[in-house]
Amino acid sequence: MLEQSAPKGLGHWDGVAVAEGIYLQRLRSWCVSTDAELAPKAAEVVGLYRNPPLNARVLSVDENPSIQAVQRPKPASKRSAPTSAGSSIPLHSRANQLRLCGETAVHGGPFPMHARQPYNHRQRFSNVAKDLLPEVRMKDKTQAQVASLTQTRDTLVKLRTALKNKINNILSAQGINLAKEALSSEKALKEVLAMKFDPMVEVELKVIVDQIRSLNKNIAELEKSITDEGSKLEGHKNLTSIKGIGSLTGSILLSVIGNIHDFADEGKLAAYFGIVPRVSNSNETEGSGHITKRGSKLGRTSLVQCALIAQRYSPYLKTYYEKIKARRGTGKAIIALARKLLGIIYRTLKNNWVFADFPNFVLAEEA
Numbered sequence: 001m002l003e004q005s006a007p008k009g010l011g012h013w014d015g016v017a018v019a020e021g022i023y024l025q026r027l028r029s030w031c032v033s034t035d036a037e038l039a040p041k042a043a044e045v046v047g048l049y050r051n052p053p054l055n056a057r058v059l060s061v062d063e064n065p066s067i068q069a070v071q072r073p074k075p076a077s078k079r080s081a082p083t084s085a086g087s088s089i090p091l092h093s094r095a096n097q098l099r100l101c102g103e104t105a106v107h108g109g110p111f112p113m114h115a116r117q118p119y120n121h122r123q124r125f126s127n128v129a130k131d132l133l134p135e136v137r138m139k140d141k142t143q144a145q146v147a148s149l150t151q152t153r154d155t156l157v158k159l160r161t162a163l164k165n166k167i168n169n170i171l172s173a174q175g176i177n178l179a180k181e182a183l184s185s186e187k188a189l190k191e192v193l194a195m196k197f198d199p200m201v202e203v204e205l206k207v208i209v210d211q212i213r214s215l216n217k218n219i220a221e222l223e224k225s226i227t228d229e230g231s232k233l234e235g236h237k238n239l240t241s242i243k244g245i246g247s248l249t250g251s252i253l254l255s256v257i258g259n260i261h262d263f264a265d266e267g268k269l270a271a272y273f274g275i276v277p278r279v280s281n282s283n284e285t286e287g288s289g290h291i292t293k294r295g296s297k298l299g300r301t302s303l304v305q306c307a308l309i310a311q312r313y314s315p316y317l318k319t320y321y322e323k324i325k326a327r328r329g330t331g332k333a334i335i336a337l338a339r340k341l342l343g344i345i346y347r348t349l350k351n352n353w354v355f356a357d358f359p360n361f362v363l364a365e366e367a
Helices: 038-050 118-129 141-173 186-194 199-230 236-240 247-257 266-273 297-313 315-328 330-350
Strands: 057-062 078-082 088-092 099-105 277-282 285-291 355-357
Touching: 141 199, 141 247, 141 297, 186 199, 199 247, 236 247, 236 330, 247 266, 247 297, 247 330, 266 297, 266 330, 297 315, 297 330, 315 330
Parallel strands: none
Antiparallel strands: 057 099, 078 088, 277 285
């Protein structure tokens, strides 16, 4: 297409593709467009870059087609866009955000010397993109500290799980198969140490059991601190009035959510938790897939655990879960249930609700 003449009345290619060594016939992969006006549109865009109007600024914005872009294996690339004066403006692209791909300013002559300084170029991009970049949510001191404690606890829990799996693997190699969660008690750990094996195996088991005991103690200490400090967070009483959300998980959820008034509706909160469908757009085609999994993984895990417990007590949630499960399967039903509970959490915090009887959705009377 670039080697053909541009449509009448539109910008011209001016041999830009061939001059840059671009030959479309050599490409092995193509992105096919169903837009009948693709050629005129592309010609007009290139024409604006090659021959822009006097005193005009051309800005090209490339927006990721999906909610969350795939993280690139390499750092952000840096390119340069030519200007009418022969100089160049550095361009920066980065995954997972809106990418400003180019800016060409024409002043009817050469650029002034100070415009070639990198600082001014970055400032120019900052001024152009200030209304496009996302805002950063700042949490208060207590919320940030509780969030840090929950992350540390999550790391230790995963380490403890890995050590328990190691013990199971060692015992399985000796012909002993333990039930799942059999190593959760101190009694079970003592029984493992009482077993007779080769000296090296016994040493390995002793070291692992000692580490598990130490982790149990540290995790219990962290959970106590999280519970004590989390109970001071605004909305803790509201969340724990929901049957299925305990003091610990309530503290974790509040540390993830922060200020509920930062979210205009429950859909925004669901997107923040990453339990909304991934959306991809291409021309006039729009599709959705699995959840985005953005945000805190610990927050999603806690939410799912609370949802599965809450549906045991709430007839409304139980009916909703079974209906989705019969139609779309267990996995999608669990995510739908978590999304439903998150909506209840949002309205509970937003409206300052406290439940007297959550299964029947009865609110406590205000004192």
